[in-house]
Amino acid sequence: MNLKRHLMWVTAVAVAATSFQACKPRGAGSAVAGNAAERTYVPPGQYDEFYNFVSGGFSGQMSVYGLPSGRLFRVIPVFSVDPEKGWGFSEETKPMLQTSHGFVPWDDLHHIEASFTDGMPDGKWMFANSNNTPRLARINLKTYRTDEIIEIPNTGGNHCSPFTTENSEYVIAATRFSVPPDGPESDVPISSYKENFKGHVSFVSVDKETGEFDIAFQLKTPGVNFDLSSAGKGVSNGWLFMSCYNTEQAHTLLEVNASKNDKDFIMAINWKKAEEYVKAGRGKKQTNVRxxxxxxxxxxxxxxxxIKTEVTVLDVTEFDDLVYLIPCPKSPHGTDVSPTGEYIVGSGKLAALIPVFSFEKFQKAIANKDFEGERYDGVPVIKYESALHGEVQKPGLGPLHTEFDDKGNAYTSFFVSSEVVKWRIKDLEILDRQPTYYSVGHLMVAGGNSKKPYGKYLVAYNKITKDRFLPTGPELCHSAQLFDISGDKMELLLDFPTIGEPHYAQAVPADLLMDKSLQIYDINANKHPHKTNGESEAKVERNGNTVRVYMTTIRSHITPDVIEGIQLGDEVYFHVTNIEQDWDMPHGFAIKGANNSELLVMPGETTTLKWVPDRVGIFPFYCTDFCSALHQEMSGYVRVSPKGSNVPISSYTGEKAE
Amino acid sequence: MKNSSPISSTNRLLLILCSIALLAVIFLPIWRIELDAAQYPEGLELQIYSNKLAGQVDIINGLNHYIGMKTLHADDFIEFTVLPYIIGFFVLAFLGVALSRKRKFVYVLFGAFLLFGIVAMVDFYRWLYNYGHDLDPNAPIIVPGMAYQPPLIGFKQLLNFGAFSIPDLGGWMFIAVGVILAYCTWNEFRRAKKRNLSQV
Structure with missing residues (x-):
């Protein structure tokens, strides 16, 4: 009897325990769409639908993937050296990484944005920003190389960048860490932030044809932290919207001290007006910058x-109609403008709702002078309600970024609740939410920042990977997750690993780019001062202790491949010209003991490796890129003799041998 | 002069068209050799004009050095100097025969054109043979017994390269001209025979 009762109790407890377990929501089990494999499979020899340009974060690089396959095609050094390509190691590429601080071989590449024409990617360039030593880069989409880098003065941490205007008239750069303006007077107590620290927003013009950068002007603003920005388009073309946090103007323990205000701001800048003021000569020339x-x-x-030493600065507090602040709850991160340009979405990192502002209402508020009683450090503040279209209620925790599709919907990433939430712009109704694995940062809809999003795919770039892939020690890759957003519900299709830390990304239809991709450099257009024009011109020249080797490569030999007469104390420059004119036929070059990387020379290109021999002897060099059946034979020797040796300079290949 | 009686106006028109077609042939690629290999999925092409070589000549020369083949240079061929004039001669000859209206000349023209066609093909074969066989004994790749003569017409595998040799646009036009001329000759021959019979 007793036993029976005991048994009953045991059973009841067991049942209850099991049921509790069942109450626990299922974890990351993964709701993958049934035919996901089919929808992401690109058969061998076939092409992806989209190019996906993904920032590499702290790797300083930009990587190029295909969508929907998630296959990695290329990693492009932008703010980083890359020994694979000799980038930052060859004499030709070293100047690309020079700054006013000297050679800075690394940076934190945060965002990628396409060059736009009429609000659509035009396939010419990708822009990228660096967050540490503030810089802006332009990457060529014919050569897939970094074509230009400009440093940004008066700025600490160029995070709020490289967002561009509707026709890429300007690329924006702005300080994340406000600092005193450059110059000798910047030696101030750090605690004097409120008086001495200023924000600077740079408008960097882009030449329509060549793409060349020029800092057209800077706006000096109250000292705050600029986080992200989005240029107006369509109805709001001519404006720029930037999220500002640390409006508390704290200079220490920002985690707490910059999280106090209930509302921070979205700064709205009338850049066309700024242009006019600059044209009218209202800017001040600052000449203590470098x-x-x-x-x-x-x-x-x-x-x-x-090194440039001049920039034009407009102090925004001197103008009434240049810059306005729109209150936005709790340390906004992303500020994103809808495809029509009418709606501006502010994502307060610490807010429990997403405010959506209306450009039309904002314009009305300006006209009606619907301002708060007090200016913020001299800048007019619009009343929150006057500019508000509405709020997305209970969207999730930790909203960061919003992208748009072609059907009037918005997609917001939530870091804390680790999900992507789809909502309708018109009535702010939440339509769908899907978990991400784990803690999504940026997200990207194909063309999601343009006037006519391509839609179809959304990629979530996750900060935490944990158990998603085979473990590789403490350091794990960040992951990307591909969703199909063509239906009502978002469908998870694919996880793929990424390089460094992907922040923002862009997707461009393959057919916009693939035919423009360069195959070879025309050897006849090669204007390198140390080009070797054919094997007959290969030679070695001494000038004091500088020795220049004019060298050619073609399958499968290097000319010259026997070099004598080099002495200790010489600086040897190997000017390697790849005289191939055939697609996909690079040759590499490396020499024993060089305190340097290899060279990887494309057909028709000339590239230089500097080598300072450190001992007497015979030094082999060879082609590093398996080019042909006789690649292993593609090598040569340098003889290094003591200083003052009477071994004459000589060189040959093949037939000149005795 | 039975054989020299007038050519039918249809045939005269055809001969004039042939003359124009041959004029075009001077400026069009006559023959084409297409090369395919695993490393060249996009293919390489050598085009032979009456006066020059075109296509990826430099790349083909670069590859051929492995097997010790001589490099191709248009300057090495007397053909490229002579050929445009020979074809030019035929342009005038076709026109002349059409205007002369003399049937006998059609026969002569046919004979000359046929002879030219045969000589040209023999010369082309000799050319291919020499390139395929006259190899540098110091070449990196020597396969005993292997020659690299591309086919005169059709497909042949040469190590990793598949070589496909066919007439190009100009070549097809040249062949069409030959066929039309053959038709005219046959047609005139028949007309002449009929006339002879009716005269009997």
Whole structure:
């Protein structure tokens, strides 16, 4: 009897325990669409639908993937050296990474944005920003190389960048860490943030044809942290919207001290007006700045570096109709403008709702002078309600970024609740939510920042990967997750690993780019000062202790491949010209003991490796890229003799041998 | 002069068209050799004009050095100097025969054109043979017994390259001209025979 009762109790407890377990929501089990494999499978030899340009974050690189396959095609060094390509190691590429601080071989590449024409990617360039030593880069979509880097003065941490205007008239750069303006007077107590620290927003113009950067003007603003920005388009073309946090103007323990205000701001800048003021000569020339401007020349196959010392600055507090602040709850991160340009979505990292502002209402509020009683450091503040279209209620935790599709919907990433939420702009109704694995940061809809989003795919770029892939020690890759958004519900199709930390990304239809991709450099257009025009001109020249080797490569030999007369104390420059004119036929070059990387020379290109021999002896060199059946034979020797040796300079290949 | 009686106006028109077609042939690619390999999925092409070589000549020369083949240079061929004039001669000859209206000349023209066609093909074969066989004994790749003569017409595998040799636009036009001329000759021959019979 007793036993029976005991048994009953045991059973009841067991049942209850099991049921509790069942109450626990299912974890990351993964709701993958049934035919996901089919929808992401690109058969061998076939092409992806989209190019996906993905920022590499702290790798300083930009990577190029295909969508929907998630296959990695290329990693492009932008703010980083890359020994694979000799980038930052060859004499020609070193100037690209020069700054006013000297050679800075690394940076934190945060965002990628396409060049736009009429609000659509035009396939010319990708722009990228660096967050540490503030810089802006332009990447060529014919050569898939970094063509230009400009440093941004008066700025600490160029995070709020490289967002561009509707026709890429300007690329924006702005300080995440406000600092005192450059110059000798910037030696101030850090605690004097409120008086001395200023924000600077740079408008960097882009030449329509060449793409060349020029800092057209900077706006000096109250000291805050600029986070992200989005240029107006369509109805709001001519405006720029930037999220500001730390409106508390804290200078220490920002985690707490910059999270106090109930509302921070979205700064709205009338950049067309700013243009007018600059044209009217209202800006001040600041001449105590120093910033680098580095350009790549496709014909000399070399970069140039110059330091500029002047910038035009407009102080926004001197104008009434240039800049307005719109209150936005709790440390906004993303500020994103809808395809029509009418709606501006602010994503307060710490807010429990998403405010959506209306450009029309904002314009009305300006006209009616619907301002708060007090200006913020001299800048007019619009009343929150006057500019508000509405709020998305209970969207999730930790909203960061919003992208748009072609059907009037918005997609917001939530870091804390680790999900993507789809909602309708018109009535702010939530339509769907899907988990991400784990903690999504940026997200990207194909063309989601343009006037006519391509839609179809959304990629979530996740900060935490944990158990999603085979473990590789403490350091794990960040992951991307591909969703199909063509239906009512978002469908998870694919996880794929990424390089560094992907922040923002862009997707461009394959057919816009693939036919423009360069195959070879025309050897006849090669204007490198140390080009070797054919094997007959290969030679070695001494000038003091500088030795220049004019060298050619073609399958499967290097000319010259026997070099004598080099002495200790010489600086040897190998100017390697790849005289191939055949697609996909690069040759590499490396020499034993070089305190340097290899070279990887494209057909028709000339690239230079500097080598300072450190001992007497015979040094082999060889082609590093398996080019042909006789690649292993593609090698040669340098003889290094003591200083003052009477071994004459000589060189040959093959037939000149005795 | 039975054989020299007038050519039918249809045939005269055909001969004039042939003359124009041959004029075009001077400026069009006559023959084409297409090369395919695993490393060249997009293919390489050598085009032979009456006066020059075109296509990816430099790349083909670069590859051929492995097997010790001589590099191709248009300057090495007397053909490229002579050929445009020979074809030009036929342009005038076709026109002349059409205007002369003399049937006998059609026969002569046919004979000359046929002879030219045969000589040209023999010369082309000799050319291919020499390139395929006259190899540098110091070449990196020597396969005993292997020659690299591309086919005169059709497909042949040469190590990793598949070589496909066919007439190009100009070549097809040249062949069409030959066929039309053959038809005219046959037609005139028949007309002449009929006339002879009716005269009997």
């Amino acid at each position: 910033y680098a401007h580095n350009k790549w020349d496709e014909h000399t196959h070399s970069a140039t570096h110059e």
